[in-house]
Amino acid sequence: MTSGCTLLCEILFALLLPPLGVCLRYGCCTVEFFVCLLLTLLGYLPGIIYALYAIVLVNPDRDDYRYGYHTLA
Numbered sequence: 001m002t003s004g005c006t007l008l009c010e011i012l013f014a015l016l017l018p019p020l021g022v023c024l025r026y027g028c029c030t031v032e033f034f035v036c037l038l039l040t041l042l043g044y045l046p047g048i049i050y051a052l053y054a055i056v057l058v059n060p061d062r063d064d065y066r067y068g069y070h071t072l073a
């Protein structure tokens with residue numbers, strides 16, 4: 001769980017430079033960062049919308065978020 005100040009800073013960075021806000025939350029070599037970077041390059045508004053979605057609505061602390069996909073053997 002992130003603190004209120006951290007969340008506020010991530011949202012402010014997401015409004016100014018969307019990939020930076022996502023990078024602070026997930027790291028710089030993640031799928032979320034590259035999707036946000038691509039959307040920001042294609043259009044600033046889609047990058048902001050995705051960054052806010054990724055920061056506010058998606059919870060990276062859940063176990064099934066990252067590791068919910070099972071390999072078929």
